[in-house]
Amino acid sequence: MTESPGLVAQLLKVVVAYTWFFEACDDSVLDDDTALKQMEYAAYLLNQLSDADKRRLLDELSALAAAESDPSEREFVQGFAFAMGLVPS
Template identity: 70%
Template sequence: MDESPRLVTQLLKAVVAYTWFFETCDETVLEDRAALKQLEYVGYLLNQLSDADKQRVADELAALAAGEADPAYREFVETFAFGMGLVEPEDS
């Protein structure tokens, strides 16, 4: 299968958008434990990637964040790789 940068970008946008939903929805929409379980599962799946792929995801996220107009969502995208355990903190 040939690599498709647009495919990777669109899939990453979908993962981030659904993760944002689980992170921000309140318990009237989805029970907190169910949301947390889904967030943990996303982190688990992403951590199955190779180090090179984790770095690629982090790079893609930086590009997505740079183009994001909503400040709250931009911050979420900027911190997504760290929050999912894909990268170490900048100062370590």
């Protein structure tokens, strides 16, 4: 399968957008336990990637953070790799 140049970046935007939603929504929209389970599952899936793919995601996350105009969302993207366990603490 030939990779589309923007595929990884676009899919990562989707993952970040959904995890931002889980992080930012209040209890009236989504139960905290459900949100946490979904975020943990996303972290689990991302951690199944090879080290090379994780490095590529880190590069893409840096680009996403640099392009983000909303300060709170930019901060979330900047901390995403750590929160998902993609980088050591």
